[in-house]
Amino acid sequence: xxxxxxxxxxxxxxxxxxxxxxxxxxxxxxxxxxxxxxxxxxxxxxxxxxxxxxxxxxxxxxxxxxxxxxxxxxxxxxxxxxxxxxxxxxxxxxxxxxxxxxxxxxxxxxxxxxxxxxxxxxxxxxxxxxxxxxxxxxxxxxxxxxxxxxxxxxxxxxxxxxxxxxxxxxxxxxxxxxxxxxxxxxxxxxxxxxxxxxxxxxxxxxxxxxxxxxxxxxxxxxxxxxxxxxxxxxxxxxxxxxxxxxxxxxxxxxxxxxxxxxxxxxxxxxxxxxxxxxxxxxxxxxxxxxxxxxxxxxxxxxxxxxxxxxxxxxxxxxxxxxxxxxxxxxxxxxxxxxxxxxxxxxxxxxxxxxxxxxxxxxxxxxxxxxxxxxxxxxxxxxxxxxxxxxxxxxxxxxxxxxxxxxxxxxxxxxxxxxxxxxxxxxxxxxxxxxxxxxxxxxxxxxxxxxxxxxxxxxxxxxxxxxxxxxxxxxxxxxxxxxxxxxxxxxxxxxxxxxxxxxxxxxxxxxxxxxxxxxxxxxxxxxxxxxxxxxxxxxxxxxxxxxxxxxxxxxxxxxxxxxxxxxxxxxxxxxxxxxxxxxxxxxxxxxxxxxxxxxxxxxxxxxxxxxxxxxxxxxxxxxxxxxxxxxxxxxxxxxxxxxxxxxxxxxxxxxxxxxxxxxxxxxxxxxxxxxxxxxxxxxxxxxxxxxxxxxxxxxxxxxxxxxxxxxxxxxxxxxxxxxxxxxxxxxxxxxxxxxxxxxxxxxxxxxxxxxxxxxxxxxxxxxxxxxxxxxxxxxxxxxxxxxxxxxxxxxxxxxxxx
Numbered sequence: 061x062x063x064x065x066x067x068x069x070x071x072x073x074x075x076x077x078x079x080x081x082x083x084x085x086x087x088x089x090x091x092x093x094x095x096x097x098x099x100x101x102x103x104x105x106x107x108x109x110x111x112x113x114x115x116x117x118x119x120x121x122x123x124x125x126x127x128x129x130x131x132x133x134x135x136x137x138x139x140x141x142x143x144x145x146x147x148x149x150x151x152x153x154x155x156x157x158x159x160x161x162x163x164x165x166x167x168x169x170x171x172x173x174x175x176x177x178x179x180x181x182x183x184x185x186x187x188x189x190x191x192x193x194x195x196x197x198x199x200x201x202x203x204x205x206x207x208x209x210x211x212x213x214x215x216x217x218x219x220x221x222x223x224x225x226x227x228x229x230x231x232x233x234x235x236x237x238x239x240x241x242x243x244x245x246x247x248x249x250x251x252x253x254x255x256x257x258x259x260x261x262x263x264x265x266x267x268x269x270x271x272x273x274x275x276x277x278x279x280x281x282x283x284x285x286x287x288x289x290x291x292x293x294x295x296x297x298x299x300x301x302x303x304x305x306x307x308x309x310x311x312x313x314x315x316x317x318x319x320x321x322x323x324x325x326x327x328x329x330x331x332x333x334x335x336x337x338x339x340x341x342x343x344x345x346x347x348x349x350x351x352x353x354x355x356x357x358x359x360x361x362x363x364x365x366x367x368x369x370x371x372x373x374x375x376x377x378x379x380x381x382x383x384x385x386x387x388x389x390x391x392x393x394x395x396x397x398x399x400x401x402x403x404x405x406x407x408x409x410x411x412x413x414x415x416x417x418x419x420x421x422x423x424x425x426x427x428x429x430x431x432x433x434x435x436x437x438x439x440x441x442x443x444x445x446x447x448x449x450x451x452x453x454x455x456x457x458x459x460x461x462x463x464x465x466x467x468x469x470x471x472x473x474x475x476x477x478x479x480x481x482x483x484x485x486x487x488x489x490x491x492x493x494x495x496x497x498x499x500x501x502x503x504x505x506x507x508x509x510x511x512x513x514x515x516x517x518x519x520x521x522x523x524x525x526x527x528x529x530x531x532x533x534x535x536x537x538x539x540x541x542x543x544x545x546x547x548x549x550x551x552x553x554x555x556x557x558x559x560x561x562x563x564x565x566x567x568x569x570x571x572x573x574x575x576x577x578x579x580x581x582x583x584x585x586x587x588x589x590x591x592x593x594x595x596x597x598x599x600x601x602x603x604x605x606x607x608x609x610x611x612x613x614x615x616x617x618x619x620x621x622x623x624x625x626x627x628x629x630x631x632x633x634x635x636x637x638x639x640x641x642x643x644x645x646x647x648x649x650x651x652x653x654x655x656x657x658x659x660x661x662x663x664x665x666x667x668x669x670x671x672x673x674x675x676x677x678x679x680x681x682x683x684x685x686x687x688x689x690x691x692x693x694x695x696x697x698x699x700x701x702x703x704x705x706x707x708x709x710x711x712x713x714x715x716x717x718x719x720x721x722x723x724x725x726x727x728x729x730x731x732x733x734x735x736x737x738x739x740x741x742x743x744x745x746x747x748x749x750x751x752x753x754x755x756x757x758x759x760x761x762x763x764x765x766x767x768x769x770x771x772x773x774x775x776x777x778x779x780x781x782x783x784x785x786x787x788x789x790x791x792x793x794x795x796x797x798x799x800x801x802x803x804x805x806x807x808x809x810x811x812x813x814x815x816x817x818x819x820x821x822x823x824x825x826x827x828x829x830x831x832x833x834x835x836x837x838x839x840x841x842x843x844x845x846x847x848x849x850x851x852x853x854x855x856x857x858x859x860x861x
Contacts, residue, residue: 084130084131084158085131085133085156085158085159087153087155088160088161088163088188089162089164089165090125090126090164090557091104091120091126091167092165093145093168093169099124099167100122100123102120102142103117103118103142104118104120104138104139104140105139106137106138107139108131108132109303109304110132110135110275110303111131111132112301112413112414113417120557121558123558125557129553130479130481132155132275133195133197133276133298135155136153137151138163140165144169145168145169145170146167146169146170147175148167148175150163150165150178155182156197156278157193158189158278160189161182161183185685185796185803186688187680187685188625188680190676190690190793191285191692192282192283192791193278194217194218194278195276195279196213198274198300201272201274201277204216207228207229207230209228209232209234209271210295211228211231211232213271214236217279217293219239220237220293221238221243222235222236223243229369230367231269231367232402233265236293237292238281238282239789239811241291241811242292244260244261245292245293245699246264246295247262247293249294250269250297250299251296251297251424251475251491252296253492253549254493254547255267255269255493256495256545257543257545257701258543258545258572258608258702259606259701260703261703263292266430267497268404270406271297272346272365273300273361273408274297275298275300280293280294282692282809283694284674284696285614285616285676285694286562286630286631287562288696289610290699292696301359301410302360302410302412303351303352304351304352304355304359307349309348310347311346311347312344313344314342314343314344315339315341315343317340322338340370340399342370343368344367345365345366345367346363346365347363347364358414359411359412360409361411362408362410364405364406364408365404368402368403370400372397372399373456377394378394379392379460379461379532380393381533382460382532383511383514387533388587388590389590390524392525392526396450397450398450398453398454400452400465401432401434401452403431403444404428404430404431405431406427406428407428409426410423411424418481420479421477421478422475422477424473424475425474426471426474427470428470429471430467430468430469430471431468432452433504434446434466435509436509437509439509442466442508452465453466456527457527458531458532461534462511462531462533463535464505464539466505469497471498472494473493473495475491476492477491477492484555485555486552488553490550490551491548492546492547492548494546496542498540499542500538501541504538505538511534511535512580513534513579514533515583515584516535516536516585517531517532518530518531518586519532519587520586523589536578536579537577539574539719540577541572541575542571543571543572544570544571545568545569545570547566547569548566549567550565551563551565552564558619559619560618561615561616564613566610566611568608568610569607574605575601576598576602576603576718582599582600583597591729592727592728594727595724595736596722596723596725597723597725598652598719599650599718601646601647601648602645602657602718603643603644603646603712605642605644605710606639606664606706607639608635608664608706610633612632613632614629614630616628616674623679623681624680625678625679625680627676628673628676631670632669632671633668633669634667634668635667635668635700635784636663637700637702638661639664639707641658641659644658644712645657645658652740652764653765660711662710662711664705664707664710665706666779667780668783669780669781670781671781672694673694674695686797688793691791693791694788694790695787696788696789697784697785698784700784705773705778705817709778711767714767715765716761721760721768723764724761725761727753727754727755728754730752736752738752743757743758744756783815786813786815787813787814788811788814789809789811790809790810791809793805793806793807794807828858828859829859830853831852832854833849833851833852834850835850
C-alpha cells in the first residue's frame with residue numbers, strides 16, 4: 061500500500077473550462093417569481109443548432125427545480141414559459157464537457173406573448189459536481205501552437221503527468237497519469253467509450269486520435285462516479301457530427317531542411333555522427349466537410365488526413381554488403397542515409413439520424429493506414445519505397461537489413477450510439493465500440509523485400525564504424541500481432557429537478573493475438589571481432605492468444621437541495637480471462653520441432669468480483685454560483701486487460717524456445733565455414749571431428765519446445781471478492797470565480813493502492829546464497845568514519861544453473 065498527497069492550484073482561463081465527468085452536460089436551476097416563491101410546472105426548453113432534434117425540454121418539480129441532461133457541446137438558448145407569466149429567454153449559454161450549469165430564472169407576471177431576453181456569461185464554477193474535469197474547445201485546439209496530436213493537448217491539461225512522447229513532432233502513442241498513478245493508467249475514449257490497446261493497461265494505443273475534428277476534448281482527472289471503472293485520468297474526444305449548415309475546413313503545414321539546424325562539427329564527424337536528427341521534411345494536410353442530408357433528420361460529417369514526417373537518424377549508416385550471402389562482415393556505406401519516416405492516411409465518416417422524434421442514432425467508421433519506414437531496396441514494393449540515397453530503416457544498434465522499422469498496419473474504429481428521451485424524465489442510451497488493428501508489439505515488421513534467407517550477426521565489438529552489439533546481415537525475428545478490444549454500454553436515466561438518477565451496464569471483450577516469426581534458418585549468430593562465439597535458435601511461427609472479459613453494473617444519483625448537492629454511486633464489476641486453444645503454440649514443423657505444438661484452452665482469472673462505492677458533496681458556499689466547496693471519495697479498480705495476472709496462466713508463455721525464450725548456445729566455428737556443425741538438438745557438449753565445438757545446454761533451455769520453469773500463480777489470486785488490484789482516493793477542492801470566464805481552484809488529493817502481488821522464487825533458499833564481506837572505505841561522511849565490514853549475499857554458481 062502506498063499513498064500520495066498532492067496539492068494543485070490551477071488558474072483556469074477561457075479555453076480551460078472546469079467541468080465534471082464524461083457523460084453529456086446538464087443545465088439546471090430554480091425558477092421563482094419576483095417574490096422569491098418557487099414555481100412548479102414551468103416548461104424549460106434548451107435549443108441549439110448542435111441538437112438534431114433542435115430542442116430538449118423539462119418541467120420544474122415541486123421545489124421549482126428543472127434539469128435538462130444529455131446536452132452536446134455548443135451554444136444554447138433557454139426558453140422558460142408558464143401561463144400568466146412573461147416568457148424569459150436566456151441566450152449565449154456555452155455548454156462544454158459534462159458540466160452542470162446552474163442557471164436560475166425569475167419570472168414576472170405578464171402576457172405569455174411577452175418575451176424578456178436575458179444575456180450574461182455562462183457560469184465558470186460548477187456548484188453541483190464533485191468530479192474534476194478540464195475541457196478544451198475546438199476553437200482553442202485550433203489556436204494552440206502545437207502539433208496536431210493528443211500528446212500536445214495532454215501537456216495543456218492541469219494535474220496530468222505526461223511522458224516524453226507528448227512532445228513528439230508527429231502523432232505517436234503517449235502515456236499519461238494523475239495523482240501518482242502508473243505511467244500507463246490514462247485512458248483515451250471517443251464518445252465516452254474506451255478506444256485503446258487490448259493489453260498494457262488498455263489505456264492508449266498507436267492509433268492517431270483525431271483531435272482536429274472534434275467539438276471538444278474533455279479530461280476527467282478524478283472523482284468519477286459509477287460510470288468509471290478505473291481511478292486514473294480519461295481523455296474523451298467528442299467528434300463533430302455535422303449540422304443543418306454545410307461547413308468544413310482545409311489545413312496544410314510543412315517543414316524541412318530549410319527550417320532546421322544542427323550542431324554537427326568535426327568532433328562529432330570523427331566519431332561517425334555526420335547527420336543530425338532534426339526534421340528533413342514534414343507535411344500535414346487534411347480536409348473535412350459536414351452538413352445536412354435531410355435538415356433536422358439526417359446529418360453527415362467526413363474527413364481525410366494525410367501526414368508524413370522524415371527525420372535524420374544520427375550515428376548510423378547503411379551496409380554496403382546488405383543482401384550479399386558471401387559476406388559475414390559489415391562495411392559502412394555513408395552514401396545511403398538512414399532516416400526515420402512516419403506517416404498515415406486517415407479516412408473517417410459519421411452519420412447522425414433523428415429516426416423518430418424520440419430516437420436518435422449515430423454511426424461512425426474510421427480507417428487508418430500506418431506507413432513507417434521503407435522497403436530495403438529501391439525496387440522493392442511496399443507502402444513506401446526507399447530512395448537511391450536514403451532508406452527508412454536502421455537504428456543505432458541495427459543495420460537497415462536487420463531492422464524491424466517497417467510498418468504497414470491498418471486500424472479500424474467503428475462506433476454506434478442510440479439515445480432516446482422517452483419522456484421529459486426518462487432517458488435511455490446505448491453504445492457499441494469496436495477497435496481492431498495490426499501491430500508488432502512496439503517494433504515494426506519485415507519489409508516486403510526484407511532479408512529473411514540470411515543468418516543475422518550481432519557483433520559485440522565496436523568496429524567497422526558501428527557501435528558495440530550491432531546487428532547486421534539479416535533479420536532474426538519479427539512479430540505479426542492483432543488486437544481487437546470491443547466495448548458496449550447501456551443506461552437509463554431518471555431525471556427530475558432535484559434528482560438525476562442513472563443505472564447502467566457496461567461490458568468489454570478484449571482480444572490479443574501475437575505471432576513471433578523467425579527467419580528461414582531460425583538461427584542468429586553472435587561474433588566477437590568477426591569470430592563466431594554463440595548461436596541462437598528458436599521455434600517457428602509461435603503464437604500466443606489471450607482474451608479478457610469485463611461486465612459491470614452501476615447505479616448513481618445526484619440530489620440537490622438548496623445549496624447542497626450530494627452524489628453517490630455503487631458499481632459492481634466482474635472480470636475474467638482465458639487463453640483459447642486456437643492461436644496458441646505453433647502449427648508449423650521444422651528441423652527444431654518435428655510436430656506442431658498444440659495447447660488446451662486454459663482459464664486465467666476465473667472471476668474477480670468487486671463492489672466499489674463512490675460519494676461526493678458539492679456546496680454552493682454563498683448561494684450565488686460563484687464559490688463551490690467540493691469533496692469526493694471512492695474506490696476504483698485496476699484495468700482488466702490482456703497482461704499481468706490475466707495472462708500469467710497462458711500455457712504458451714511457458715513453452716521454451718520461441719521469441720521470448722530463445723536458446724543461446726556457445727559455439728566455436730573451428731573450420732570457419734559459418735555453419736553450426738554440431739547436432740543442435742543434442743544438449744550435451746560437443747566437439748565435432750574436423751568441425752565445431754558447442755557448449756552444453758543447461759537449465760531451463762533443456763526444455764526446448766516444452767513447458768519450462770515458469771511462474772505459477774497462487775489460485776487464491778485468480779478469483780474472489782475484493783482480490784482484484786484497486787485503489788482508493790479522496791479529494792477536496794475549492795473553486796472561486798474571480799471575474800467572468802476566469803476561476804481559481806485549489807485542491808488536495810490523496811490516493812492509496814491495494815492488492816499488490818509479489819513473486820517468490822521457491823527454487824532458491826537460504827543455502828543457495830554465499831556471503832561476501834567487504835570493507836567500507838574510510839570516509840568522514842560515512843557512519844563512524846567508515847572502515848566497517850559490509851556483508852553482501854549472492855547466488856552460488858550452482859543456484860544460477
